[in-house]
Amino acid sequence: MAVEPPPLVRGYLRLGAFVCGEPAWDEEFNTADLLMLLPLSRLDPRYARRLLRLGAAPEAPHDPGKARAA
Incomplete structure (x- = not known):
C-alpha cells in the first residue's frame, strides 16, 4: 500500500x-516524528541558490507567514 508523505x-x-x-x-x-538529514552536498543547486539569496537579503523576514503576505 503506497502512502503519500505529508507536504513538509x-x-x-x-x-x-x-x-x-x-x-x-x-x-x-x-504524531509520528522522522529524523531527516540534509547533507549540504545533496542540496539541490536551485534550492541552494534560492535559500542563499533569501538569507543574504537585508530585508529577509524572520516570520515565514509575513513572507507569503508580502
Whole structure:
C-alpha cells in the first residue's frame, strides 16, 4: 500500500534530504516524528541558490507567514 508523505516531508525530500530511520511516535503531539538529514552536498543547486539569496537579503523576514503576505 503506497502512502503519500505529508507536504513538509515532501519538501525536505525535494531539497535532497533523506529519512534516517523508522518513525518514532510522539504521544504528546499524537504524531509520528522522522529524523531527516540534509547533507549540504545533496542540496539541490536551485534550492541552494534560492535559500542563499533569501538569507543574504537585508530585508529577509524572520516570520515565514509575513513572507507569503508580502
